[in-house]
């Protein structure tokens with residue numbers, strides 16, 4: 001049955017009220033037994049079909065939920081790593097700016113060396129952050145692949 005041929009309710013409460021009203025009638029051949037939110041129109045309908053899920057369907061739902069949680073966690077981790085990379089980049093940029101200014105004023109060599117060391121260290125940190133972000137990305141794609149496998153079954 002198409003959505004427009006069924007009763008449509010904007011929320012669960014309205015659908016439940018309608019369910020109660022319809023069940024009071026005495027001349028029906030089929031009585032609705034529950035309400036559900038429609039995947040197509042996103043509104044709520046009544047149905048006479050009892051809810052039935054196989055163990056496989058339940059397992060699938062559980063696995064999907066876990067994968068979605070895992071993806072959310074990884075997406076957050078990726079965005080944190082990206083922020084870290086950006087912070088390090090702008091820090092390096094700033095230090096390089098300082099260094100350039102110091103060179104212009106041709107101040108002591110020793111200070112420049114310290115500055116260079118600091119920049120080198122930051123570059124190493126940036127590399128590490130990039131590697132970590134790549135690792136998280138790979139994990140994320142691996143998960144997406146396993147989700148696709150499950151969905152294709």
Ligand SMILES: [Zn+2]
Pocket residue numbers: 002003038039040041042043045
């Ligand atoms: Zn619908």
